[in-house]
Amino acid sequence: MNINFADITGQTIPFDAANDTIYVDGFSAAHLSFSSNGADLTIYLGGQWATLLATDFAALGATSFSFENGSIADFGTAADDVVIGSEEADRLDLSRGGADQVDAGFGTDLIVVGAALSADDEIRGGPSRYEWSYEEDVLVVSGAYDSPVALAATTVTGVEKFFFESGTSIDLALADETVGTTGLGHLLLDGSALGQSDRLQIDGSAVSSGWITALGALDPTSLSVPSWETILMVVMAKIRSSAATATIR
Known part of the structure; x- marks a missing residue:
């Protein structure tokens, strides 16, 4: 019906x-x-x-x-899914697991991985529709990860923002391509929803392209970056891509 x-x-x-x-x-x-x-x-x-x-x-x-x-709401399966987005703003859910392949296409897409992100995924955010426009694809991460996640060169590309939901606990290592393939060579790591008991450990030591911005309540003692490239504020750290680690909690 x-x-x-x-x-x-x-x-x-x-x-x-x-x-x-x-x-x-x-x-x-x-x-x-x-x-x-x-x-x-x-x-x-x-x-x-x-x-x-x-x-x-x-x-x-x-x-x-x-x-x-024409936009798509896809909820995936626990198997290894192949998901093709539309030219509009899609909701593509990979949280049921599997080594998934996603081509999000045009549009400001929402890609939900939950606690199922792994190096075996291939998640490609699409380009902006027009040269003069900026379409930000968002990857949503949630849940407790028992093991560190080290992104491979092809795991996440062309995605401009990672949003970490309340209740997330993850050690995440970025690949150079994670940042370098974004629309403006800039990756936003948004930990603003995290609570006191949550944990977000970011390793950007493999990144040599573009910029990373981390949002959240930062603990400066656990933020390791070259001092000449670091700008610290109360709720934001803008980190040159050669940053080693940043903890948001």
Whole structure:
């Protein structure tokens, strides 16, 4: 059954994940977010919401949403997925695991890896649509990583921002290509949502191209960078790409 999102906003409705599709006009898939409420799932778009009764996030699939502008909401599988984005702002979810290959295409895409990011992934954010425009692809990381993650040259390329959700704990080593392939040669590491018990350890020692900006409450004693290239502020550190490590917590 096709369900128009505009008709269900502010409501709680039954939803059959195997057969129902929510049609959305006026928003892109990248604007889509979720929260679980017991056995129900609430979806959010542009400040509006609707709750799906007896629906688990894991039940969502490729046909759960249809966006009028052609953007894609893809929820992946636990297998090794190959995901091709559209020319609009997509939401591509790789959090179910696997060694995934993603070509996000044009648009300001949201790529959700959760606690499943590994060196075996190949995540390619797309270029800007026009030479005069800037489209920022965002990689969303969450959860506790038991082992350090060292990005290979092909693991994440062309992605301009990493956003670390509350509850994240990760030791992350960047490859030179992680920064050098971004649209402006600049990577933003956004740890502003992290709490006191969270941990983000960044190793940029392999990076020789571009710039890294880290957002969060920084502990200067754990920030190791060449002093002549370091600018420290209360909530921001702009780090030349030869930085060794930065801890955000």
